[in-house]
Amino acid sequence: AQTVTQSQPEMSVQEAETVTLSCTYDTSESDYYLFWYKQPPSRQMILVIRQEAYKQQNATENRFSVNFQKAAKSFSLKISDSQLGDAAMYFCAYNSYNFNKFYFGSGTKLNVKP
Amino acid sequence: GAGVSQTPSNKVTEKGKYVELRCDPISGHTALYWYRQSLGQGPEFLIYFQGTGAADDSGLPNDRFFAVRPEGSVSTLKIQRTERGDSAVYLCASSSSGTPYNEQFFGPGTRLTVL
Numbered sequence: 001a002q003t004v005t006q007s008q009p010e011m012s013v014q015e016a017e018t019v020t021l022s023c024t025y026d027t028s029e030s031d032y033y034l035f036w037y038k039q040p041p042s043r044q045m046i047l048v049i050r051q052e053a054y055k056q057q058n059a060t061e062n063r064f065s066v067n068f069q070k071a072a073k074s075f076s077l078k079i080s081d082s083q084l085g086d087a088a089m090y091f092c093a094y095n096s097y098n099f100n101k102f103y104f105g106s107g108t109k110l111n112v113k114p
Numbered sequence: 115g116a117g118v119s120q121t122p123s124n125k126v127t128e129k130g131k132y133v134e135l136r137c138d139p140i141s142g143h144t145a146l147y148w149y150r151q152s153l154g155q156g157p158e159f160l161i162y163f164q165g166t167g168a169a170d171d172s173g174l175p176n177d178r179f180f181a182v183r184p185e186g187s188v189s190t191l192k193i194q195r196t197e198r199g200d201s202a203v204y205l206c207a208s209s210s211s212g213t214p215y216n217e218q219f220f221g222p223g224t225r226l227t228v229l
Binding site for chain 1: 119126145147149154157158159162164169170172173185203205207212213214215218220221223224
């Protein structure tokens with residue numbers, strides 16, 4: 001089974017600074033999809049960014065970008081110009097190309113200091 | 115509504131009781147998912163529906179858990195003979211199709227507490 005590991009239970013960043021959240025995964029598949037979801041205290045998960053494994057180019061969405069290292073099975077999230085509204089739990093997730101079943105990491109709690 | 119809704123938002127029950135959790139997906143979304151999120155953990159897959167049928171129920175922990183989606187829209191997660199270990203937030207998500215790359219839109223969850 002696929003596993004997703006987020007080794008940073010909690011991180012803090014100063015407003016307007018940059019922070020990187022780490023994620024590694026284990027799989028024997030060659031095609032798959034990776035996601036970062038944000039979960040604020042309201043509990044409603046929101047998609048931040050996604051990456052197709054066959055694409056070498058790293059995905060970007062405004063202030064959010066990823067560093068996808070397929071050989072290392074690493075998928076980190078970089079948040080630039082951090083804002084107070086970025087404070088939340090962030091989950092890394094893996095979805096198989098052939099099976100529609102998300103595997104989530106245990107999450108990283110991001111604190112943003114004013 | 116515009117998003118995925120779940121009712122109730124909170125449910126407290128006693129050990130051994132039966133509970134039903136409801137999910138209303140986004141209108142027109144054919145794929146629907148249930149997850150369980152224990153305290154301090156990421157969501158754990160339970161079951162995936164494509165239309166009315168369960169395409170993958172491999173995440174259901176045991177036969178006390180059952181889910182239905184009879185008309186391909188609303189889904190109900192049913193838990194029989196609840197145990198204290200069933201206490202968690204149950205999340206529902208929907209997507210426009212079953213394509214793995216599609217964004218899953220999540221509801222706010224139902225917090226289940228078994229006393």
